[in-house]
Amino acid sequence: MINKKLLDRITFNPEVMVGKPTIRGLRITADQILKALAANINLDDILADYPELEKEDIQAVLLYAGQNLKYFLQ
Secondary structure, eight states, X not given: OHXXXXXXXXXXXXXXXXXXXXXXXXXXXHHHHHHHHHTTOOHHHHHHHSTTOOHHHHHHHXXXXXXXXXXXXX
């Protein structure tokens, strides 16, 4: 299932970035990417700024955010 594969890219480790959701255990948090997207930074620029990221990592961040948004809307 594609969603499961994407969500597996979002990792949690209390020893990395104080346990915030990160991308594949890297020191790049999901919220860093969301803030960049909210600031209208385009995908190519984000990928250039973080060369270790892949397009699927950005998709994973968006999917993670969308799936967790439901908790704030209840």
